[in-house]
Amino acid sequence: MSVGKSGGKSKVAGARDLRVKVKKAGKLKHSSQLWLERQLNDPYVKRARELGHRSRAAFKLEEMDDRYKFLKPGQKLIDLGCAPGGWCQIAAKRIGLEQGKGRIVGIDLLPVDPIPGVELIEMDFMDEAAPALLTQRLGGRADGVMSDMAANTTGHKKTDHLKIIGLAEAALEFAHTILAPGGFFLAKLFQGGESAALLAELKRDFVTVRNVKPAASRPDSSELYVLATGYRRKPGEAGSLSIGSSQDDSA
Structure with missing residues (x-):
């Protein structure tokens, strides 16, 4: 495989097209060639490298928190599906982990790769032993449960949607066992019609529920995030605590 720069004319007179082109070589599939070409030309990927972020996903969390302010100093957080660590990096800065504030378990x-101050567990979250281990490592109630988990896509839209809904539901079930009153839940979804039951549960148990499509998500992707804040499940329900009054601010 070789990588070069196209020298074709751009729409701006006298400018060069600096878009990186990937020449097919060896056994590289066309789909792999397109993926690599997209990565090389993605401005978020380039910016992530410049800033030392583990992935472009870091910008998604950064953007969502800039808008909705759910990350706060001293919080205790769980990050499900944390590889390669982009969300942990952003969250660690915003809760003051380097100053000894808060705790993150991913x-x-x-x-x-290690992230200063972050407790990392190499295990499938769907392993039946994972929830108990996460709870033990966090050492108490969580102020937030974040999930950027996604199963390998099949190319079949409905199947992929059902798989990611299943992961979000598993993440929410775990959140019910560990979230502190007023806590938040953030999970990746795909746009589709099978999320109604999940959203209904979130609206029942959280003060505010929003669907968020960060600018850092690729425009051609059906990816979106559901952000639920103000956990208010009543005492005794699934072992959870809650406070707050009802409010629905879906987007």
């Missing part, structure tokens, strides 16, 4: 079935 889990992924893939290995994640």
